[in-house]
Amino acid sequence: xAVSSLTAIDESTLVTQAREGDTTAFSxxxxxxxxxxFRLAQHVxxxxxxxxxxxxxxxxxxxxxxxxxxxxxxxxxxxxxxxVNQALMKLRRRKTDKSVSLDEAIDTxxxxxxxxxxxxxxxxxxxxxxxxxxxxxxxxVQSLDPPYRSVFLLRDVxxxxxxxxxxxxxxxxxxxxxxxxxxxxxxxxxxxxxxxRKGGDAFAYM
Amino acid sequence: MLTCRDFLKELSEYLDxxxxxxxxxxxxxxxxxxxxxxxxxxxxxxxxxxxxxxDPYPIPSDVExxxxxxxxxxxxxxxxAGKTGGCE
Numbered sequence: 001x002a003v004s005s006l007t008a009i010d011e012s013t014l015v016t017q018a019r020e021g022d023t024t025a026f027s028x029x030x031x032x033x034x035x036x037x038f039r040l041a042q043h044v045x046x047x048x049x050x051x052x053x054x055x056x057x058x059x060x061x062x063x064x065x066x067x068x069x070x071x072x073x074x075x076x077x078x079x080x081x082x083x084v085n086q087a088l089m090k091l092r093r094r095k096t097d098k099s100v101s102l103d104e105a106i107d108t109x110x111x112x113x114x115x116x117x118x119x120x121x122x123x124x125x126x127x128x129x130x131x132x133x134x135x136x137x138x139x140x141v142q143s144l145d146p147p148y149r150s151v152f153l154l155r156d157v158x159x160x161x162x163x164x165x166x167x168x169x170x171x172x173x174x175x176x177x178x179x180x181x182x183x184x185x186x187x188x189x190x191x192x193x194x195x196x197r198k199g200g201d202a203f204a205y206m
Numbered sequence: 207m208l209t210c211r212d213f214l215k216e217l218s219e220y221l222d223x224x225x226x227x228x229x230x231x232x233x234x235x236x237x238x239x240x241x242x243x244x245x246x247x248x249x250x251x252x253x254x255x256x257x258x259x260x261d262p263y264p265i266p267s268d269v270e271x272x273x274x275x276x277x278x279x280x281x282x283x284x285x286x287a288g289k290t291g292g293c294e
Contacts, residue, residue, distance in 0.1 A: 034265050035262035125256055133256075177219070181218040185214070188250045
């Protein structure tokens with residue numbers, strides 16, 4: 001089958017074809033998700049070499065265990081779970097003295113930190129070039145604590161539902177919700193530095 | 207009467223429009239009366255909007271080449287194994 005015709009095929013058809021042994025269909029699934037998996041792996045491992053290993057191991061395992069994919073969740077949710085497990089194993093190996101988990105104890109206090117309150121422009125991102133904006137957004141996500149980072153990426157960047165994010169990360173729905181809230185508020189705080197309205201319009205926190 | 211802290215606690219679900227009508231109405235009321243919470247809600251909404259659907263950078267070509275090569279080896283190994291009784 002020509003590669004160009006594959007891009008229009010929906011995910012479940014590709015998965016079915018791949019399960020029947022169509023390696024071109026599997027390669028198309030890889031192409032669809034390699035960028036997202038690599039980004040997630042880089043954010044979790046904070047290391048390019050480890051992220052590349054995670055990327056390879058994820059798709060190798062997915063290929064190997066394709067017959068175990070039930071099809072009642074999205075293919076992406078399934079491979080994210082594999083990727084997260086691989087990434088955590090990397091982290092554990094790197095920090096042998098300390099176990100690492102996305103479920104590590106985090107501050108569960110309800111007092112969510114809001115330090116800076118200033119209005120933003122209507123389309124604040126237009127103040128920056130695409131490249132500058134990409135860097136600002138990336139470094140803001142990178143500065144989040146790891147448990148918040150992956151929840152935010154899956155929920156707000158990849159646009160998975162709360163339930164899908166919980167499934168992919170092996171977390172409870174309430175845990176996803178509380179981490180998402182904190183991630184969003186922390187990012188809002190960080191981005192305010194770049195996006196706040198200039199001049200006398202921005203009012204400070206009272 | 208909602209406090210700012212109550213408002214913040216529900217902010218995510220308020221922005222995701224996943225709250226029941228009554229609580230939603232209370233939050234909307236609060237936001238019209240509290241300029242600080244209005245700003246927090248508005249800037250958090252913009253934060254989410256900016257990130258939504260942000261495409262990952264294309265993966266570097268050397269990384270992709272190594273991924274595809276590794277998969278080809280895997281597929282070839284499986285095909286060889288398949289000849290000795292595995293499923294194809």
